Amino acid sequence: MENISKIIKKSVLLTSTERIFLVNALLESLDKPDEEIEKLWVKESEVRYNAYKSGKLKSISWNKIKAKYES
Numbered sequence: 001m002e003n004i005s006k007i008i009k010k011s012v013l014l015t016s017t018e019r020i021f022l023v024n025a026l027l028e029s030l031d032k033p034d035e036e037i038e039k040l041w042v043k044e045s046e047v048r049y050n051a052y053k054s055g056k057l058k059s060i061s062w063n064k065i066k067a068k069y070e071s
Helices: 002-011 016-030 035-053 062-070
Strands: none
Touching: none
């Protein structure tokens, strides 16, 4: 924890822009997508898109979706 305290003390001395870059780099290091899930999602989205284009799947307006979750 001592190292973390030192990093924090140094990071608050950075400019706003430098802190933004630091935060972004830290967040990106945590966001490692699972390749298998990404492949499955691409396949699923293609299936849904093709169903929509062929008329087998209807679209829903953003207002209806939003209203569903605002209740």
